[in-house]
Amino acid sequence: MNSNWRHLLIRHAILLITVALVLGFITGAYGWSMALALAGYLAWILRDLMRLRSWLEKADLEADVPEAKGVWEELFDQVYHLQRRSRQSRDRLQAIIDRAQESTTALRDAVIMVDNSGNLEWWNPAAESLLGLKEPQDVGQPIANLLRHPRFKDYFESGNHAVPLEIASPVNDRVRIQFTITRYGNDEHLMLVRDVTRVHQLEQMRKDFVANVSHELRTPLTVITGYLETLLDNSEGANPRWRRAMEQMQQQATRMQSLLNDLLLLARLEATDYPSDNHPVPMLRVLSSIKTDAQALSAERAHHIVLEADANLSIKGSETELRSAFSNLVFNAVKYTPEKGEIRIRCWRDENGAYLSVQDNGPGIDAKHLPRLTERFYRVDSSRASKTGGTGLGLAIVKHVLLRHKGRLDIESTLLRGSVFTCHFPPSQIVED
Known part of the structure; x- marks a missing residue:
């Protein structure tokens, strides 16, 4: 309470006591005089209080402020200024909201707001054309009930939205849409949906081109390889320079066959989202077979290959x-x-899923190369890759296989100390005993 209010209250109290004493002196009933004075002062206060209540109920800034005296005059003015500032702030916020809604209305991409319970709160007109949402009947409806695609339901409920989801539009299956979900506020969701049909068509054309070219090259390459083998088998009396040339041609043809096989495998992996032959795969049996092949590949290089695997672990796929x-x-x-x-080679499981790691003590990989290792044809050292006969597609194949099995590949490496490649599968891919 400021000094003006205190002075007013003191003056009112002195006036009230003075009036009560005068009435008491005249009537001789000081008690009744004090009660009468207090009742009158209370009636005056209640009158101004009712006027304040009536003015606040109107909530009209254009209306004149009620006239009052003393404490109530200052109180009325303060309430008026507070109400005016509140209305101005609300108008500014409403203007910002209106501009935001106008801008999102003009977007070709769909913008959707979903509350923390998964219910629709608001969307722009593009969401109606891309997803078939209808206002007002869809407001407050669970998003999973309106978009029934199983991949969208798994994506929305997983909580892992780092990678966008691409599916066919529920309105038109020839239209491809891409979902990006961002969490904000009290676990609410902001969904952005883009029409990526053109990009999908271009990507499909690229896949078809690679698959078709790879398939068409297999036949002539097989013929060339066959004739080279025949010529080498019957080249005992040939000039050594010609024999060396044919051997190099055969090596490159073999390498080209490996490249085509990897390209065709990648094309098959990209053709579908999930494996067609989905069944339990015992990890110990598969890894034991791979270890045997690795020892044969090592041969005279005499690598020490160790396998540690959970004998009861099976992966669905x-x-x-x-x-x-x-x-x-x-x-x-x-x-x-x-x-x-x-x-x-290690294979194990815990509460977060199943793991397969391959660790070596080789030359290692510089950290700047790690983000791009799974790209097609990316090589840390092209000369080293050519010596080993690599195609540059091995890790790309690994990445696509893991994606089809809901897994991921983690890579750790230190120069001169070796590398660790770890495949992580979610608990849903583990086949329970």
């Missing part, structure tokens, strides 16, 4: 695809690890 991915990791370790080096 395609055995052919998983064997291809795991063997790529193990064979890479054999190729790049020096003679008599150690390669450790």
